[in-house]
Amino acid sequence: MKFEIYCDESGLEALSNKEAHSYTGIGGIWIPADQRATLKEGIGAIKNRYNIHGELKWQKVSPAYLDLYKEVIDFFFNANYVRFRVILVEAQKVDNIRFHNADAELSFYKFYYQLLQHWIYDFNEYAVFVDLKINRNKGRLKELEKALDNSNYTSDITQVQGLPSDQSLGIQLADVLTGMATARFNRQYKSGSAKEQLINYVEQKYLDKEIVPTAKAEEKFNVFKINLQGGW
Template sequence: MKFEIYCDESGLEALSNKEAHAYTGIGGIWIPADQRVALKEGLGAIKAKYNIHGELKWQKVSPAYLSMYKEIVDFFFNAGYIRFRVILVEAEKVDHIRFNSADAELGFYKFYYQLLQHWIFDFNEYVVFADLKQNRNKGRLKELEKALDNSNYTSDITQVQGLPSHESLGIQLADILTGMVTAKFNKEYKPEAAKAQLIQYLEEKYLSREIAPTAKWEEKFNVFKINLQGGW
Protein backbone atom coordinates (compact mmCIF):
# COMPACT_ATOMS: atom_id res chain seq x y z
CA MET A 1 0.00 0.00 0.00
CA LYS A 2 1.19 3.52 -0.74
CA PHE A 3 1.32 6.15 2.00
CA GLU A 4 2.15 9.83 2.15
CA ILE A 5 3.60 11.54 5.23
CA TYR A 6 3.48 15.30 5.74
CA CYS A 7 5.79 16.75 8.40
CA ASP A 8 6.52 19.98 10.21
CA GLU A 9 8.25 21.05 13.40
CA SER A 10 7.70 23.47 16.28
CA GLY A 11 10.25 25.15 18.53
CA LEU A 12 13.17 24.08 16.35
CA GLU A 13 15.42 26.82 17.73
CA ALA A 14 15.59 24.99 21.08
CA LEU A 15 17.92 22.39 19.52
CA SER A 16 20.62 25.04 19.13
CA ASN A 17 19.56 27.39 21.95
CA LYS A 18 18.42 25.56 25.05
CA GLU A 19 17.02 28.78 26.51
CA ALA A 20 14.49 29.18 23.68
CA HIS A 21 12.03 26.45 24.71
CA ALA A 22 11.91 23.39 26.91
CA TYR A 23 10.89 21.12 24.01
CA THR A 24 11.18 20.84 20.27
CA GLY A 25 8.38 18.96 18.52
CA ILE A 26 8.57 17.21 15.14
CA GLY A 27 5.28 15.88 13.88
CA GLY A 28 3.73 14.25 10.85
CA ILE A 29 0.44 13.07 9.49
CA TRP A 30 0.16 9.73 7.70
CA ILE A 31 -2.47 9.14 5.00
CA PRO A 32 -2.99 6.49 2.32
CA ALA A 33 -1.90 8.06 -0.94
CA ASP A 34 -5.32 7.53 -2.48
CA GLN A 35 -6.84 9.79 0.21
CA ARG A 36 -4.83 12.87 -0.78
CA VAL A 37 -7.79 14.41 -2.62
CA ALA A 38 -10.11 13.78 0.35
CA LEU A 39 -7.65 15.56 2.66
CA LYS A 40 -7.27 18.48 0.28
CA GLU A 41 -11.01 18.84 -0.29
CA GLY A 42 -11.89 18.51 3.39
CA LEU A 43 -9.46 21.17 4.58
CA GLY A 44 -10.13 23.30 1.50
CA ALA A 45 -13.84 23.36 2.27
CA ILE A 46 -13.14 24.64 5.79
CA LYS A 47 -10.88 27.38 4.44
CA ALA A 48 -13.51 28.38 1.89
CA LYS A 49 -16.22 28.54 4.57
CA TYR A 50 -14.17 31.11 6.48
CA ASN A 51 -12.88 32.87 3.34
CA ILE A 52 -9.25 32.01 4.15
CA HIS A 53 -6.77 32.23 1.30
CA GLY A 54 -3.48 31.96 3.18
CA GLU A 55 -1.89 29.15 5.16
CA LEU A 56 -3.42 27.34 8.09
CA LYS A 57 -0.89 27.62 10.92
CA TRP A 58 -0.72 27.15 14.67
CA GLN A 59 0.77 30.63 15.01
CA LYS A 60 -2.33 32.09 13.32
CA VAL A 61 -4.80 30.70 15.88
CA SER A 62 -6.65 33.73 17.23
CA PRO A 63 -10.06 34.57 18.72
CA ALA A 64 -11.31 35.61 15.28
CA TYR A 65 -10.55 32.18 13.79
CA LEU A 66 -10.96 29.90 16.80
CA SER A 67 -14.14 28.35 15.38
CA MET A 68 -12.34 27.50 12.15
CA TYR A 69 -9.46 25.80 13.93
CA LYS A 70 -11.93 23.83 16.05
CA GLU A 71 -13.47 22.58 12.80
CA ILE A 72 -10.01 21.56 11.62
CA VAL A 73 -9.53 19.55 14.83
CA ASP A 74 -12.95 17.96 14.23
CA PHE A 75 -11.97 17.14 10.65
CA PHE A 76 -8.80 15.41 11.77
CA PHE A 77 -10.45 13.24 14.41
CA ASN A 78 -13.42 12.37 12.21
CA ALA A 79 -11.29 11.41 9.20
CA GLY A 80 -10.46 7.79 9.92
CA TYR A 81 -7.78 7.69 7.24
CA ILE A 82 -5.51 10.28 8.94
CA ARG A 83 -3.01 9.41 11.68
CA PHE A 84 -0.74 11.80 13.56
CA ARG A 85 2.53 11.22 15.40
CA VAL A 86 4.78 13.74 17.13
CA ILE A 87 8.18 13.29 18.78
CA LEU A 88 9.05 15.64 21.65
CA VAL A 89 12.71 16.36 22.32
CA GLU A 90 13.72 17.83 25.68
CA ALA A 91 16.23 20.48 24.66
CA GLU A 92 18.13 20.53 27.94
CA LYS A 93 19.14 16.88 27.51
CA VAL A 94 20.35 17.12 23.90
CA ASP A 95 24.13 16.71 23.62
CA HIS A 96 25.17 17.67 20.11
CA ILE A 97 28.86 17.66 20.97
CA ARG A 98 28.85 14.05 22.12
CA PHE A 99 26.44 12.54 19.60
CA ASN A 100 26.32 14.86 16.57
CA SER A 101 29.84 16.26 16.20
CA ALA A 102 28.54 19.62 17.44
CA ASP A 103 26.12 19.72 14.49
CA ALA A 104 22.59 20.70 15.62
CA GLU A 105 21.25 20.24 12.10
CA LEU A 106 22.46 16.64 12.06
CA GLY A 107 20.82 16.09 15.45
CA PHE A 108 17.53 17.47 14.12
CA TYR A 109 17.44 14.95 11.28
CA LYS A 110 18.32 12.10 13.62
CA PHE A 111 15.18 12.98 15.58
CA TYR A 112 13.29 13.21 12.29
CA TYR A 113 14.38 9.63 11.63
CA GLN A 114 12.99 8.56 15.01
CA LEU A 115 9.65 10.17 14.18
CA LEU A 116 9.32 8.28 10.91
CA GLN A 117 11.07 4.97 11.45
CA HIS A 118 8.69 3.52 14.03
CA TRP A 119 5.64 3.99 11.79
CA ILE A 120 7.07 2.44 8.64
CA PHE A 121 5.62 -1.03 8.22
CA ASP A 122 6.54 -3.97 6.01
CA PHE A 123 5.48 -4.21 2.37
CA ASN A 124 4.39 -0.58 2.00
CA GLU A 125 5.63 2.35 -0.06
CA TYR A 126 6.15 5.79 1.49
CA VAL A 127 6.68 9.32 0.23
CA VAL A 128 7.66 11.91 2.86
CA PHE A 129 7.01 15.62 2.43
CA ALA A 130 8.92 17.83 4.88
CA ASP A 131 8.41 21.55 5.36
CA LEU A 132 11.04 23.12 3.13
CA LYS A 133 13.93 24.80 4.94
CA GLN A 134 17.41 26.03 4.11
CA ASN A 135 19.82 23.40 5.41
CA ARG A 136 23.52 24.05 5.76
CA ASN A 137 24.06 20.56 4.32
CA LYS A 138 22.00 20.45 1.12
CA GLY A 139 21.96 16.65 1.15
CA ARG A 140 20.16 16.18 4.49
CA LEU A 141 16.85 14.98 3.05
CA LYS A 142 18.59 12.54 0.72
CA GLU A 143 20.58 11.20 3.69
CA LEU A 144 17.35 10.77 5.67
CA GLU A 145 15.72 8.96 2.76
CA LYS A 146 18.70 6.61 2.44
CA ALA A 147 18.81 5.90 6.20
CA LEU A 148 15.10 5.05 6.23
CA ASP A 149 15.33 2.93 3.10
CA ASN A 150 18.34 0.99 4.45
CA SER A 151 16.49 0.29 7.71
CA ASN A 152 13.38 -1.11 6.03
CA TYR A 153 14.22 -3.94 3.68
CA THR A 154 10.63 -4.94 2.95
CA SER A 155 9.30 -1.40 2.51
CA ASP A 156 10.23 1.31 0.04
CA ILE A 157 10.80 4.93 1.00
CA THR A 158 10.65 6.30 -2.50
CA GLN A 159 11.25 9.95 -1.71
CA VAL A 160 11.87 12.44 1.09
CA GLN A 161 11.13 15.85 -0.40
CA GLY A 162 11.10 19.41 0.91
CA LEU A 163 7.89 21.24 0.07
CA PRO A 164 6.88 24.85 0.85
CA SER A 165 4.15 24.70 3.48
CA HIS A 166 1.87 27.07 1.56
CA GLU A 167 1.66 24.45 -1.20
CA SER A 168 0.58 21.61 1.09
CA LEU A 169 -2.54 21.36 3.26
CA GLY A 170 -1.02 18.18 4.69
CA ILE A 171 1.99 20.07 6.04
CA GLN A 172 -0.34 22.79 7.33
CA LEU A 173 -2.36 20.22 9.29
CA ALA A 174 0.88 18.78 10.69
CA ASP A 175 1.90 22.33 11.70
CA ILE A 176 -1.31 22.86 13.67
CA LEU A 177 -1.26 19.54 15.52
CA THR A 178 2.49 19.66 16.20
CA GLY A 179 2.18 23.23 17.42
CA MET A 180 -0.61 22.28 19.82
CA VAL A 181 1.33 19.43 21.41
CA THR A 182 4.59 21.35 21.65
CA ALA A 183 2.89 24.41 23.12
CA LYS A 184 1.23 22.20 25.73
CA PHE A 185 4.60 20.84 26.85
CA ASN A 186 6.30 24.24 26.68
CA LYS A 187 3.46 25.96 28.58
CA GLU A 188 3.93 29.04 26.44
CA TYR A 189 0.35 30.31 26.19
CA LYS A 190 -1.99 32.19 28.51
CA PRO A 191 -4.92 30.17 29.91
CA GLU A 192 -7.49 32.55 28.41
CA ALA A 193 -5.84 32.73 24.98
CA ALA A 194 -7.37 31.25 21.83
CA LYS A 195 -4.54 28.72 21.60
CA ALA A 196 -5.30 27.49 25.13
CA GLN A 197 -8.98 27.20 24.25
CA LEU A 198 -8.17 25.15 21.17
CA ILE A 199 -5.95 22.78 23.16
CA GLN A 200 -8.66 22.42 25.80
CA TYR A 201 -11.24 21.71 23.08
CA LEU A 202 -9.13 18.87 21.70
CA GLU A 203 -8.43 17.45 25.15
CA GLU A 204 -12.01 17.52 26.39
CA LYS A 205 -13.82 16.46 23.21
CA TYR A 206 -11.45 13.84 21.83
CA LEU A 207 -8.89 12.73 24.40
CA SER A 208 -10.83 12.97 27.68
CA ARG A 209 -7.50 13.87 29.30
CA GLU A 210 -4.69 16.34 28.93
CA ILE A 211 -2.23 15.96 26.07
CA ALA A 212 0.52 13.66 27.33
CA PRO A 213 2.84 10.92 26.07
CA THR A 214 0.88 7.96 24.71
CA ALA A 215 1.52 4.25 24.39
CA LYS A 216 3.52 3.49 21.26
CA TRP A 217 0.59 1.56 19.78
CA GLU A 218 -1.73 4.59 19.91
CA GLU A 219 -2.62 5.05 16.23
CA LYS A 220 -4.70 8.23 15.91
CA PHE A 221 -2.90 10.82 18.06
CA ASN A 222 0.50 9.48 19.05
CA VAL A 223 2.77 11.52 21.32
CA PHE A 224 6.31 10.18 21.78
CA LYS A 225 8.50 11.90 24.38
CA ILE A 226 11.91 10.49 23.59
CA ASN A 227 14.09 9.36 26.50
CA LEU A 228 17.54 10.90 26.12
CA GLN A 229 18.85 9.66 29.47
CA GLY A 230 19.44 6.06 28.52
CA GLY A 231 18.84 3.27 31.02
CA TRP A 232 16.47 0.30 30.86
Protein backbone atom coordinates in the same frame (compact mmCIF):
# COMPACT_ATOMS: atom_id res chain seq x y z
CA MET B 1 0.02 -0.05 -0.01
CA LYS B 2 1.22 3.48 -0.75
CA PHE B 3 1.29 6.11 1.99
CA GLU B 4 2.16 9.79 2.15
CA ILE B 5 3.57 11.51 5.24
CA TYR B 6 3.46 15.29 5.69
CA CYS B 7 5.70 16.76 8.37
CA ASP B 8 6.48 19.99 10.17
CA GLU B 9 8.24 21.05 13.35
CA SER B 10 7.72 23.46 16.24
CA GLY B 11 10.22 25.10 18.55
CA LEU B 12 13.20 24.08 16.44
CA GLU B 13 15.33 26.89 17.88
CA ALA B 14 15.49 25.08 21.24
CA LEU B 15 17.91 22.52 19.77
CA SER B 16 20.58 25.21 19.42
CA ASN B 17 19.37 27.67 22.08
CA LYS B 18 18.50 25.72 25.23
CA GLU B 19 16.98 28.83 26.82
CA ALA B 20 14.33 29.25 24.12
CA HIS B 21 11.92 26.70 25.64
CA SER B 22 11.91 23.18 27.01
CA TYR B 23 10.76 21.04 24.06
CA THR B 24 11.14 20.82 20.31
CA GLY B 25 8.37 18.98 18.50
CA ILE B 26 8.54 17.23 15.12
CA GLY B 27 5.25 15.86 13.84
CA GLY B 28 3.69 14.27 10.81
CA ILE B 29 0.38 13.08 9.44
CA TRP B 30 0.12 9.73 7.67
CA ILE B 31 -2.49 9.15 4.95
CA PRO B 32 -3.01 6.51 2.25
CA ALA B 33 -1.79 8.06 -0.99
CA ASP B 34 -5.17 7.54 -2.65
CA GLN B 35 -6.79 9.77 0.02
CA ARG B 36 -4.73 12.87 -0.80
CA ALA B 37 -7.53 14.47 -2.80
CA THR B 38 -10.03 13.73 -0.03
CA LEU B 39 -7.82 15.43 2.53
CA LYS B 40 -7.27 18.41 0.26
CA GLU B 41 -10.98 18.73 -0.48
CA GLY B 42 -11.99 18.47 3.19
CA ILE B 43 -9.55 21.03 4.57
CA GLY B 44 -9.99 23.26 1.52
CA ALA B 45 -13.75 23.38 2.12
CA ILE B 46 -13.20 24.55 5.71
CA LYS B 47 -10.87 27.31 4.56
CA ASN B 48 -13.37 28.39 1.91
CA ARG B 49 -16.20 28.63 4.45
CA TYR B 50 -14.10 31.07 6.45
CA ASN B 51 -12.76 32.83 3.35
CA ILE B 52 -9.18 31.94 4.32
CA HIS B 53 -6.63 32.08 1.52
CA GLY B 54 -3.41 31.92 3.55
CA GLU B 55 -1.84 29.03 5.42
CA LEU B 56 -3.25 27.23 8.41
CA LYS B 57 -0.66 27.54 11.18
CA TRP B 58 -0.58 27.05 14.92
CA GLN B 59 0.88 30.55 15.30
CA LYS B 60 -2.22 31.98 13.59
CA VAL B 61 -4.68 30.55 16.13
CA SER B 62 -6.48 33.61 17.53
CA PRO B 63 -9.93 34.53 18.88
CA ALA B 64 -11.05 35.61 15.40
CA TYR B 65 -10.20 32.19 13.92
CA LEU B 66 -10.88 29.87 16.85
CA ASP B 67 -13.99 28.36 15.23
CA LEU B 68 -12.02 27.74 12.02
CA TYR B 69 -9.35 25.79 13.87
CA LYS B 70 -11.95 23.86 15.86
CA GLU B 71 -13.40 22.69 12.54
CA VAL B 72 -9.93 21.68 11.37
CA ILE B 73 -9.53 19.66 14.58
CA ASP B 74 -12.96 18.07 14.06
CA PHE B 75 -12.00 17.17 10.51
CA PHE B 76 -8.81 15.45 11.66
CA PHE B 77 -10.42 13.38 14.40
CA ASN B 78 -13.36 12.38 12.21
CA ALA B 79 -11.21 11.40 9.21
CA ASN B 80 -10.43 7.78 9.98
CA TYR B 81 -7.80 7.62 7.22
CA VAL B 82 -5.57 10.28 8.84
CA ARG B 83 -3.11 9.53 11.65
CA PHE B 84 -0.80 11.89 13.54
CA ARG B 85 2.46 11.27 15.36
CA VAL B 86 4.71 13.80 17.13
CA ILE B 87 8.08 13.34 18.80
CA LEU B 88 8.87 15.69 21.69
CA VAL B 89 12.57 16.32 22.37
CA GLU B 90 13.66 17.77 25.71
CA ALA B 91 16.17 20.33 24.47
CA GLN B 92 18.22 20.58 27.68
CA LYS B 93 19.16 16.91 27.35
CA VAL B 94 20.34 17.09 23.74
CA ASP B 95 24.15 16.89 23.66
CA ASN B 96 25.11 17.97 20.16
CA ILE B 97 28.83 17.92 20.93
CA ARG B 98 28.96 14.38 22.30
CA PHE B 99 26.43 12.63 20.06
CA HIS B 100 25.95 14.76 16.92
CA ASN B 101 29.41 16.05 15.96
CA ALA B 102 28.53 19.50 17.34
CA ASP B 103 25.93 19.74 14.58
CA ALA B 104 22.42 20.84 15.62
CA GLU B 105 21.15 20.24 12.09
CA LEU B 106 22.35 16.64 12.21
CA SER B 107 20.61 16.06 15.55
CA PHE B 108 17.39 17.50 14.12
CA TYR B 109 17.34 14.97 11.28
CA LYS B 110 18.22 12.12 13.63
CA PHE B 111 15.07 13.00 15.57
CA TYR B 112 13.16 13.16 12.27
CA TYR B 113 14.32 9.59 11.68
CA GLN B 114 12.94 8.56 15.08
CA LEU B 115 9.58 10.15 14.24
CA LEU B 116 9.26 8.27 10.97
CA GLN B 117 10.99 4.94 11.54
CA HIS B 118 8.56 3.51 14.09
CA TRP B 119 5.54 3.98 11.82
CA ILE B 120 7.01 2.43 8.69
CA TYR B 121 5.61 -1.05 8.23
CA ASP B 122 6.55 -3.96 6.00
CA PHE B 123 5.50 -4.22 2.35
CA ASN B 124 4.41 -0.58 1.94
CA GLU B 125 5.67 2.43 -0.01
CA TYR B 126 6.15 5.79 1.69
CA ALA B 127 6.60 9.26 0.23
CA VAL B 128 7.66 11.80 2.86
CA PHE B 129 7.10 15.54 2.45
CA VAL B 130 8.67 17.98 4.92
CA ASP B 131 8.35 21.72 5.29
CA LEU B 132 10.95 23.22 2.95
CA LYS B 133 13.93 24.81 4.67
CA ILE B 134 17.47 25.76 3.74
CA ASN B 135 19.88 23.23 5.24
CA ARG B 136 23.57 23.89 5.74
CA ASN B 137 24.13 20.40 4.34
CA LYS B 138 22.11 20.24 1.12
CA GLY B 139 22.13 16.43 1.19
CA ARG B 140 20.24 16.05 4.48
CA LEU B 141 16.96 14.86 2.95
CA LYS B 142 18.73 12.29 0.79
CA GLU B 143 20.63 11.07 3.85
CA LEU B 144 17.35 10.71 5.75
CA GLU B 145 15.77 8.83 2.84
CA LYS B 146 18.76 6.48 2.62
CA ALA B 147 18.77 5.84 6.39
CA LEU B 148 15.06 4.98 6.35
CA ASP B 149 15.44 2.77 3.28
CA ASN B 150 18.38 0.89 4.79
CA SER B 151 16.40 0.23 7.97
CA ASN B 152 13.31 -1.11 6.19
CA TYR B 153 14.23 -3.87 3.79
CA THR B 154 10.67 -4.89 2.92
CA SER B 155 9.33 -1.34 2.53
CA ASP B 156 10.28 1.34 0.05
CA ILE B 157 10.87 4.99 0.95
CA THR B 158 10.29 6.43 -2.50
CA GLN B 159 11.24 10.01 -1.63
CA VAL B 160 11.88 12.51 1.14
CA GLN B 161 11.12 15.90 -0.38
CA GLY B 162 10.89 19.47 0.89
CA LEU B 163 7.72 21.36 -0.04
CA PRO B 164 6.71 24.97 0.64
CA SER B 165 4.05 24.75 3.35
CA ASP B 166 1.76 27.16 1.50
CA GLN B 167 1.47 24.55 -1.25
CA SER B 168 0.55 21.63 1.02
CA LEU B 169 -2.56 21.32 3.17
CA GLY B 170 -1.03 18.17 4.65
CA ILE B 171 1.96 20.11 5.97
CA GLN B 172 -0.39 22.83 7.25
CA LEU B 173 -2.39 20.26 9.21
CA ALA B 174 0.86 18.83 10.60
CA ASP B 175 1.87 22.37 11.62
CA VAL B 176 -1.33 22.92 13.61
CA LEU B 177 -1.21 19.57 15.42
CA THR B 178 2.54 19.67 16.07
CA GLY B 179 2.40 23.25 17.29
CA MET B 180 -0.46 22.41 19.61
CA ALA B 181 1.25 19.38 21.18
CA THR B 182 4.56 21.23 21.56
CA ALA B 183 2.87 24.27 23.09
CA ARG B 184 1.14 21.99 25.62
CA PHE B 185 4.45 20.51 26.72
CA ASN B 186 6.08 23.94 26.85
CA ARG B 187 3.04 25.56 28.50
CA GLN B 188 3.61 28.18 25.84
CA TYR B 189 0.30 30.03 25.75
CA LYS B 190 -1.51 32.61 27.83
CA SER B 191 -4.27 31.64 30.23
CA GLY B 192 -7.62 32.06 28.51
CA SER B 193 -6.04 32.54 25.08
CA ALA B 194 -7.44 31.05 21.89
CA LYS B 195 -4.51 28.61 21.83
CA GLU B 196 -5.35 27.37 25.33
CA GLN B 197 -9.02 27.09 24.38
CA LEU B 198 -8.15 24.99 21.33
CA ILE B 199 -5.92 22.70 23.41
CA ASN B 200 -8.73 22.31 25.96
CA TYR B 201 -11.17 21.57 23.13
CA VAL B 202 -9.02 18.68 21.91
CA GLU B 203 -8.36 17.31 25.37
CA GLN B 204 -11.98 17.45 26.52
CA LYS B 205 -13.78 16.45 23.33
CA TYR B 206 -11.43 13.89 21.81
CA LEU B 207 -8.72 12.74 24.22
CA ASP B 208 -10.50 12.82 27.57
CA LYS B 209 -7.13 13.69 29.14
CA GLU B 210 -4.24 16.11 28.79
CA ILE B 211 -1.93 15.84 25.80
CA VAL B 212 0.68 13.51 27.30
CA PRO B 213 2.96 10.74 26.01
CA THR B 214 0.94 7.84 24.62
CA ALA B 215 1.53 4.15 24.10
CA LYS B 216 3.32 3.22 20.88
CA ALA B 217 0.13 1.45 19.78
CA GLU B 218 -1.91 4.68 19.84
CA GLU B 219 -2.77 5.18 16.17
CA LYS B 220 -4.76 8.42 15.93
CA PHE B 221 -2.91 10.99 18.07
CA ASN B 222 0.44 9.48 18.99
CA VAL B 223 2.78 11.44 21.28
CA PHE B 224 6.33 10.14 21.69
CA LYS B 225 8.45 11.87 24.35
CA ILE B 226 11.86 10.50 23.57
CA ASN B 227 14.00 9.37 26.50
CA LEU B 228 17.47 10.90 26.27
CA GLN B 229 18.54 9.76 29.72
CA GLY B 230 20.25 6.54 28.72
CA GLY B 231 20.29 3.62 31.13
CA TRP B 232 17.75 0.79 31.17
